[in-house]
Amino acid sequence: MSNLPKLEGKATVVMTVNGSPITIEVDGTAAPVTAGNFVDLVNQGVYDGVAFHRVVREPQPFVVQGGDPQSKDPKVPMARLGTGGFIDPTTSQERYVPLEIQPEGSDMPVYSQTFDEAKIKAQPKLKHSRGAVAMARSRLPDSASSQFYFALADLPFLDGSYAVFGYVTEGMDVIDDIQQGDRIESAKVVSGLDNLKN
Structure with a gap:
């Protein structure tokens, strides 16, 4: 993990979708590696032009998922999306981040295992609430x-099995309107970039 970017503190990212802003507060206090990876990718422009390839609202609202770099190419079929990740230009290898979830009441995240696997009964500090x-x-x-x-x-x-690293503070109405195939026009780190340590 020493070669991965880390976020020490918080950062704010503004993502523009369908001409409207979505503001995300990224939390490096409880998820430093996961948050650092996201802020680093935003700062490198990785998400600009990327499509949302998975939108699940039925039978009940679930998730809007994006971030597959393959989706920048409009010729790649939607069915193939969801398999790609960030290829680090310095290593030509895909960059992976470990599963990182901090239990409530703990100073340190648990790495590389779900709470079930680690036999942790606590709730995670960052929960899957609406806007996570x-x-x-x-x-x-x-x-x-x-x-x-x-x-x-x-x-x-999903709590204890997937790593939450921030919350939408403005623009949930924009997310509620996202359709499969909509693109991130731009994503910018508007504050907290100095908290990113590479």
């Missing part, structure tokens, strides 16, 4: 790269 921003991953705990999702509702069954 978290990392998407495959079955393997340490498989998150660049894909993230917005929680459209409180999703307590």
Whole structure:
């Protein structure tokens, strides 16, 4: 993990979708590696032009997911999206971040295992409430790269299994209107970039 960016403190990211801003407070106090990865990718322009490839509102509101860099290419079919991650230009390898979830009452996150696997009974400090921003991953705990999702509702069954790293503070109405295929026009770090340590 020493080679991964970390966020020491908080940062604010403004994402523009369908011409409207979404403001995200990114929390490096409880998820320094996950938050650092996201802020670093925003700062590198990785999310500019990327599509939301997974939108689940039925049978009840669930998630809006994006962040697959393959989606910048309009020729890549939607069905193939959800498999790509950030390829680090310095190593030409995909960058993965470990599963990182801090239990309430603890000073340190738990890494590389879900709360069930670690036999932790506590709630996570950062919960899947409506507006939570978290990392998407495959079955393997340490498989998150660049894909993230917005929680459209409180999703307590995901707590302790997926890493929340921030919350939408403005623009949930914009997220509620996102359709599959909509793109992130731009994402900018508007404050807290000095808290990013590479």
